[in-house]
Amino acid sequence: MRELLEAVAAGEISPAEAEGRLNGYVTEEAGRFDAARPARRxxxxxxxxxxxxxxxxQDLALTSLKTTGRALLTRLSDEQVSALETHLDREAPDATVDRRGSTMLVTAETDDRSSVPATVSIVTAGTVDGPVADEAELVCVDGGLEVDRLEDVGVAALDRLLDQVERLRAADVCIVVAGREGALATVVAGLVNTPVIGVPVSSGYGHGGDGExxxxxxxxxxxxxxxxxxxAxxxxxxxxxxxxxxVADVADSSAKASNSEENLS
Known part of the structure; x- marks a missing residue:
């Protein structure tokens, strides 16, 4: 604890970051931010x-940036985006902003996250599914994964998907984002041997058109x-x-085991 207090006194870390390390969360007027979640979860x-x-x-984004080195924001309005960008220019001018629609990922200049040797394929049935796919994509980008985005391959014209089967099979995990009847997720899952996560989208009209x-x-x-x-x-x-x-951890463990066997032989 003494080292932590000395770091605060020396200006090496902020009081908010110190609070996050001690308590696991930081209390602000806007609520309690779970600063320990990246390490815990x-x-x-x-x-x-x-x-x-x-x-x-604005307050929560800055708190997240100071305590974890990045801030991931979802379902932003245009007004919130504009105000947040102005706030960041003033309070964190060295931060990098990656915005995809209503989702934004802000990373500090000192962010030292490593990449993960795994690929996620994000597949959309149509253009209307894009905003939900954007949200999923930035989470994966934040996690260090490589993202391969495959868009507008809905089952109404199945050839568009079948042309991309080898590309899908090269991924370690697939996210399929689709509205209407959601059939695309079922079709993709029948073509690959990797985990598939289906995301129903509230597009369509009439009965069940709200995503149900x-x-x-x-x-x-x-x-x-x-x-x-x-x-979601x-x-x-x-x-x-x-x-x-x-997947990356298993591959790394297998590689280490193989190297050990080779050294023994």
Missing amino acids: GIPEAILAEGKSVSQV AALAGMLQSCTVLSVVNID GFVAGAQATLIGRA
Whole structure:
């Protein structure tokens, strides 16, 4: 603890970062931020901007940046994005901003995360599924995975998907984002031998057009896949990140075991 206090006194770390290391969370006016989640869970606490004021989003983003080296924000409005970018220019001018639609990943200049030797394929049925896929993609990017994005390959024209089968099979995990009846996830899962995560999207119209038909279709899939909630891009990205890391760990362990056997022989 003394070393931590000395680091604060020397200006090497902020009081917020010190609080996060001691308590596991940081208390701000906007709430308690779980600064220890990346170390404990392997994925960060995302800041859901929907329903929060501009000032709350700004405060939480800066807290996340100071305590974990990055901030992942989802469901941002245009007003929140504009205000946050201005706030970051003033308070964290060296930070890097990666924005995909309503999702934003902010990383500090000193961010030292390593890449993970695993690839996630993110597949969308149509253009309307893009924003949910964006959310999943930035979670995977934050986790250090390589992302291969495959768009607009819905089952209404199956040749678009069949042309990309080898590309899909090269990935370590697949996220399939689809609305309407959600059939794309079932088809992809029947073509690959990697884990598939289905994300139903609230697109379509009429009965079940709010994503319920896609959710029901994926839950009743005759091929094996996992399914997250409607529009839950963050959850899908987090699960894919954990799977990708597990795959990389197994590959690393196998390589080390092989090298040890070669040395013994």
